[in-house]
Structure formats: C-alpha cells, structure tokens
Amino acid sequence: MATIPASSPADARAIARRGPTLFLLTCAYFFSYMDRQILAILQEDIRAELLLSDTQLGLLAGFAFAIFYATLGLPVARLADRGNRVNIIAIALALWSAMTAVCGLAQNFVQLLLARIGVGIGEAGSSPPSHSIIADLYPPEKRAGAMGIYSLGVVLGAAGGTMIGGTLAHFFGWRVAMFAVGVPGILLAIIIKLFVVEPRRGLSDPSHAPAAHGAMPGFADGFRSLFASRAAVHLVMGVTITSLIGYGHTAFGPSFLIRTIGLDKLQIASIVAPVGAVCGTLSAVLGGWLANRAAERWGLHSQAWLVLVMKGVGLPLSFLFFASSDPWIAIPIYWLSLLLINSYLGPTFALIQGLAPLRMRALWAAVTLLVINLIGLGLGPTMIGVISDALKPAYGDAEALRLAMLTFAAATPWALFHYWRAGVWLKRGAAA
Template sequence: MSATPIESGGPPAAKPSAGGRAWVALGVLWFIYVLNFLDRQLLSILAKPIQDALHITDGQLGLLGGLYFAFFYCFIAIPVGWLADRTNRVAVVSIACGVWSAATIACGLSRNFGQLAVSRMTVGFGEAGGVPPSYAIITDYFPPGRRGMALGIYNLGPPVGAALGIAFGASVAAAFSWRDAFIAIGAVGLVVALATPFLVKEPRRGGLDASPARAASAAPARAGFWATVKMFFSTPALVLAALGSGVTQIVTYGLGNFAVLFLMREKGMTLNDVALWYALVVAIGMGGGIFASGWLIDRYTRRSKTAYALLPAMSLALALPFYIAFVWAPSWPLALALMLAPNFLNYFYLSSSVALVQEEVRPNQRVMAGALLLLVMNFIGMGVGPTYVGAASDFFRATHPDNSLQIALYTLIPVYLAAIGLFLWLARVLGRNTPKAETVR
C-alpha cells in the first residue's frame, strides 16, 4: 500500500477548510458508500433466484448475510482502523473498494454455496476498510456544528445503495440473470476505486476542531492501538451508543436481509414489483429518515448531548406499531405502505451514534473509534439479525410452511424494546456528563 503518514515529513495535506473540496470529498465517499451497501444488499435482493439456482435454505442465506459476512467485516475493521489512523485514509478506502468490488464479481461467478460463502466473506473483508476511514475524513473536512448534517448525508449511502440495488438488481435479474447483476455492479466499483485517489485529498487530522491547541497537540501523536481500545470500552457513553446501535441493527439487518424474500414468497410480489415499488419505499423511507436525523441531531445537540440518545429512542418507539402492522398485513401493497414508517424511523440511531463517537474522541483516534463502533454494532446486528431470522424461519417451517418468515419477523418485537431501553440509558449517562450550562440556551 502506497500510504503516506500524515505526520511531519509526508507531503502537505489538503486544506480541510476548502468548502468546494469538502463537498467533492463528501460526494465521492458517499458514492463509494452507495456501492458498498449496494454490493452488500444484492444477496438479500436476489435471494429468491439465488435460492432457486443454488438450492440453499433460509438458514444458509442468513449465515451468508449475517455471521459469515459480519465476522470478516467487523474484525478486519479493527486492524484497518489502526492502519488508517497512521497512514493515508483515502488510500485505504480506495484499496478496500477495489477488493470488495472484485469479490462481488466473484459472487456472480459462484456455482455452489461454498463458493458463494467465500466470495461473501471476501466482500466483508473489503468493506471493512470503507466506512471507518470515511467517517474520519468527513469529520476532518467539516467543522463541529456541521458534522451531523455531513455524516447524515454520507449515511444516505445505505438507503440509496439499497434502493439502486433493488431497482437495478431486480431488473437485471428479471431480464437476464442474477449473476449479471453482481458482475456489472462489481465492475463499476473497480473503476471508482481507481479514480478515488485523484478526486479526494487527505485532510489534516483535527484541522477544524473547536480547540486549535488540542488539534495541534494531538495531530503529531499516533494513537496507540490498545490505548484507544481501552478508552473506548471504558467510556460508558461510547459503549452504550455501540450496544444500542447493535441491538437496533438486529431489527434492521434481520428485516433488511429477508424483506424481499418475505414480500415475494409470502405476500406475492414479483421481481418487477420489487424493482419499482420496494425500491421507492426504501429510498423514500430510509433515505428520508437518515437525512432528517442528521438535521435534527445538529439542531438539538446544540442544546444538550442527550439528544444523541433521545432521538433514536423516540424514533424506535414510534416505529414499533408500524413494524407490527407491516408484518401482519395480508397483501404486499398494504405491507409496503406500512413499511414506510419503520424504514423512516429505524435509522435515526446511525447518524446519531456516529456523530457522538466522532465528537467524543481525539482526532487521531477517530478512525479506530469508528471501527470499534462498527465492530460492536455490526457484529451484534449484522452477525445476529440475519442469522437469527433465517434460523427461526427454518425452525418454524415444519409447523408453518406458508408463513415461517412472518412468524420469525414477529419475534423481533422484543428487540425493539431492548434497543429503546439502551438508548434511554445512554440519555441518562449523557445527561449526567453534560455540564448544566450546556443544557440551557
């Protein structure tokens, strides 16, 4: 890797204060995140034709989208985060994009479950290097008070990627083959990986932080690996943000990995229906929710840090009754209409937790702290959610062959309640740690 340390002796870093350059960087990193999530979601979008071609069960699908993927995605993120905190973060993102895009092409060439499993694990290996460095790059391009919105825009990558994946993947699969969808999207990612170093320049670490003295003293020092790990897991607010996000992701990944299969197999949708209507629901619902959450975070965290926790808690409480109605709905048009609300409200946690972690740690710990956040929340959510729902569906198949996925999705209701409880606990911790003067404007 031709990575250059950002400390003295390396080439001059890009000025993070350049407004136009900051938005170009955000746009490129956002598009990479779109590809990241698009590649990741193709498996769930094309679950039905993949099942028909490779003869795999719901439980095996859950492992491919859950535990197998999460193991590599989560744990490789730690050494990648350590490396990116010490070297050129843009180079790390570019190389990671190339790896996961090549692995996506390999998914399309797989001929059995074993080959597909290895390809999916390699996708996870590559995607581990995409998000944590991007969080830190964006934080160093945008000043405090604008980071919530910037990270909110960046976190629109998943809904846009999911929506494009649904529309493109389902359309290609319906017209040609599910294999062609993997190969085409992987090829686009390889081109973007090559172009990224020419479009995004490495910003100075901590250059826009509120305290110039703090940034100046922190920038030359390299954060120790174990010191950062100890700091993260000894800080209650960071741990609770990661746990609350992880439990929330049991719902979002558990539902997300099986929603298309559920709607097609148990509600009667076709691939053409999925390509249009489900794509719109994801784009409008999830995209609107993530964008709105970024704006709300910037607005209300100026008054009190407790907003980082109260906003996700309130949004999940509002989402729960609509989620129950969605799973119950007797037809796919009604189910999709009801699904808009959970898709909008389920993702407030994401920008909130990311912004909180990035604000609470030193500039030279941001990539590593972001990687630790992803490790906890994704290993819980991505590792448990799809794996559990797939296994539960297989379990209920013997007694409820026509609606085993519906029953499996009903069992996620207590998970909502656990996530709400964790975010309320986080709000209490943040309230204790916030000086009284900060809570009143």
C-alpha cells in the first residue's frame, strides 16, 4: 500500500527515528506494567503485614486502580488528539513512577489504596497517545508488528515487576521493591521528552486516506463512531474479555504459585518469571509477525482469526496449569501456554487503529482502554479475590484460589467468539 511520503524535514526525522521511538514507547509501557503489576509478587507480604483479605488485594490491583486509570484516559486522549503527545507521555510517566515509590510508604490499606489511585491517574496518560504515535509512524500493513513490539511492555513489564520486585522483597522487603521500580521511570520520562519526535498525524497512512482536518470530534463522536463499526465492537469485546481473564490471573498468579503450587518469591523471581518473559516475548513478536504475514496474504480480517486460533490452542494448556499441583509439571505447561496466549494485543490494537478515523485514533484507543480497564482490570482481580474468599470456608486457602483461577479460564471461549465475528465483519467490509 502506498504511503504518504515524508514531505518535510520533520516528517523525515520522525520516520528516521521511528525504530528508537517505538523502543522508548515500549519502555514506557514496560514501566507502566511493571509499576502496575509489581503488587502481585508483593501481595503475600503486604497481606501478612497489613492484614488484608483477598478481596482487598483484588481491589488494590483492580477496581480502585482501574476506575481512575480508565476514566481519565478519555480526557487525556482528547488532549492527545489535539496537542503534543510526547509531552503527555513524559508527564504521565514521571507522575505514575513517583506514586509507585510512594506506595512503599503506606502503613495501612487506605494509604496504599490512595497511592495506587495515584499510579492509575498517571498511567492514564500513556497508552492512548502512544497508540496514536505508532499508528502515524507505521503503515497499516506493518502496524500489527509494531503494536506487537509495543505490547511487549505487558509481558516484560509483568515479568520485570515479578523478577525485580520478588528478588528485592526477598532480601530487603516489599517497601524497598516499590522504591526501586518507581524512581527509574522518572529518568525515562526525561529521555522521552528530549528524544522522541512528535509525528504528523496520518504520516504513514495510504495516500488516498482522508486528511485530518476540520472540527475536532468530541467524546460522543468517538463513542458513536467506534460502536457504529461492528468489527470494532467485536474486537473491543474480544480484547475486554481476554483482559478480564488475563488481569485476574496476573494479579493472583504469584499468590497461586506460592499458596497452591508451593513455590517461594525467589523461585518465582529467578526461575518462573525470566523464562516466562522469554516465552511471552516470543508470543507477542511472533503474533505480530504472523499477523503481518496473514494480512499480506489473506487480508486484514485474518488477523482476528489468527488470535482466535492461537488463544484457542492455548486454552487447554491454561486449564492443565491451574489444575496441576506438582510444580515440575505445572511450570513447563505455564511456559508453553505463554507462547500462545500473549499474541492478541498487537493484532487487536492494530486493527482498531486501522478502523479509527485519523483525528480519533487516540480517542478510539482511549474508548477501547476505558472498556478494557473498567471491566477487565477493574473487575478481573477483584472478582478473583471475591470468589477466592467465598470459597475458603469450604475448600481452604490454596484450593479456593485454584478454583477461582479455573473459573476465569473457562470464560475464554466467549472471547474467541468475538474474535471470530470481528474477522467476519472485517472481511465483509473489505469486500464491500
């Protein structure tokens, strides 16, 4: 597909720096997920010191964080569609990094809750402008690969939080771990501000794409236009249900390994997380690469069906992992499942950005993230905590958590249905 040529020195500079820019945006996403998910490896220590229930832990990881993270994404996206996206990302990164360090000062549930809300407020300014920048730097046929690389922030951030947080907590305590992962993000914010170039909107879109001009669309326009697209609706539903399951499992994954499988924090940090990071990285990169190849051969609709196939094959492995009690059996199955189940983010967000009007790209990303995070991040960890607490009287601490995790995995076919329907509507749209 023909793309708009770099018509100015600024365009040429943005294209020349798109690789390093993608790297830095991925690093910001890494810090976002690391600061968000470090709570998972620390929560058994926090639970013991602050005397918290699983429901309270779920609220800290889920709804209390997500309500601010998700809702503030909309005004931030509106600002990103109008102004300088690089400045927004840099300011947001500095804010959430500082608030992560503040988490290490909390003396009770309420103080930790307020600090986590601060992290959520800061992180609201990261993904929508990043999605918009990436879409402007990469043409449609290469976006899935670029978004796949960007989605490494999820895999590596969760693994980094587990490895760094678990190791530091083992030797120095959970409070030091919070400080250690928070402070470096402030330095990265400065680097992003100094290095990343703000690209022209629509820079890498096909030459026949409509120009981005006229009145700036409002929130209602963004919601209306997204939900008027049946393909986009199914993509949003698919990624939301997948995220509900994934956020719940991620929030309580280390607790499951400690309580139910019998590992300790250092084993998780030094063995499980590093190999898991490699497997998740391969899944994200391979998923993006396969999505690009599929789009070139069969059309963009095949990217949705690729997600369907990879997650469908990975589902039985997830069931086997959560049903296992022997770590020598469970952990290899977990690593194998990661090779398949983390492939969905790049193709999904690339397809959504490709469907979005030029001046609504950050807004569409924010609307998508609003739904994902209110339902997925907000309810996922909270629901697992509630289910686990409800089952403890009958099944005990360890088995109650296992059943909660299995219950969530069983919702995966619902997500797969929406990816199938998204592919159907994308194919019809391409043929129209």
